[in-house]
Amino acid sequence: MTGVIIQRIKEIRQQLPESVRLIAVTKQVPPAAMREAYAAGVRDFGENRIQEAELKQTQLQDLPDITWHLIGHLQSNKARKAVEIFDWIHSVDSLKLALRLNDLAGELFLQPQVCLQVKLLSDPNKYGWTVAELLAELPELDKCSNLQIQGLMTIGPLELDVSESLALFQHTWELADRIRQKNWLNIHMNHLSMGMSSDYQLAVQAGATMVRLGRIIFGERTPLLS
Numbered sequence: 112m113t114g115v116i117i118q119r120i121k122e123i124r125q126q127l128p129e130s131v132r133l134i135a136v137t138k139q140v141p142p143a144a145m146r147e148a149y150a151a152g153v154r155d156f157g158e159n160r161i162q163e164a165e166l167k168q169t170q171l172q173d174l175p176d177i178t179w180h181l182i183g184h185l186q187s188n189k190a191r192k193a194v195e196i197f198d199w200i201h202s203v204d205s206l207k208l209a210l211r212l213n214d215l216a217g218e219l220f221l222q223p224q225v226c227l228q229v230k231l232l233s234d235p236n237k238y239g240w241t242v243a244e245l246l247a248e249l250p251e252l253d254k255c256s257n258l259q260i261q262g263l264m265t266i267g268p269l270e271l272d273v274s275e276s277l278a279l280f281q282h283t284w285e286l287a288d289r290i291r292q293k294n295w296l297n298i299h300m301n302h303l304s305m306g307m308s309s310d311y312q313l314a315v316q317a318g319a320t321m322v323r324l325g326r327i328i329f330g331e332r333t334p335l336l337s
């Protein structure tokens with residue numbers, strides 16, 4: 112197995128524009144594999160569970176320059192810990208959560224970078240704002256001065272074909288552009304976090320600045336025992 116992860120990362124990087132940030136999604140991936148990714152130059156790691164991320168940060172504390180990204184749904188009662196241990200939170204999916212994170216960030220003297228998670232197609236499994244909800248709540252979000260609101264995040268529903276996925280990512284880009292037209296104090300639209308192993312090339316074509324890749328780097332995930 113040794114070298115496979117490094118090889119895969121090399122191949123992916125060759126296809127990605129220089130400006131696109133590769134986030135290695137390491138849920139259920141052991142620290143040894145993360146070290147390989149690190150050796151291949153990866154400095155951005157994405158996790159979807161607080162506890163697992165905390166454990167890995169301990170296990171990898173000799174690697175000082177990692178940027179940690181939370182990409183999974185965040186429950187309110189874990190918000191404080193999330194602000195403490197993540198540099199980026201991609202999955203801010205409601206005004207209530209944003210306000211809570213903003214308060215906590217103020218208390219902790221931290222200014223996390225966040226993305227607003229949007230849901231452009233109805234998908235019962237996915238969290239996020241609809242377009243109408245988000246546009247209505249932007250004035251409130253703009254007051255969250257402890258958050259660095261950097262852009263939008265989206266997850267494509269599984270069942271989309273190529274043209275539907277591309278359209279979804281393009282619509283996300285257009286939404287960011289539309290938001291950018293207004294002069295917000297605090298809302299920036301510099302980033303689009305979109306694209307996973309199965310659809311990242313389409314996302315990049317549509318203007319993604321961050322792709323979140325798990326299986327294509329580390330192989331299929333096997334559910335952890337216990």
Ligand SMILES: *Cc1c(COP(=O)(O)O)cnc(C)c1O
Binds near residue numbers: 136182
């Ligand atoms: C698991 C996950 C990914 C990575 O998915 P792969 O198909 O393994 O590339 C990306 N984004 C989110 C939000 C995820 O939960």
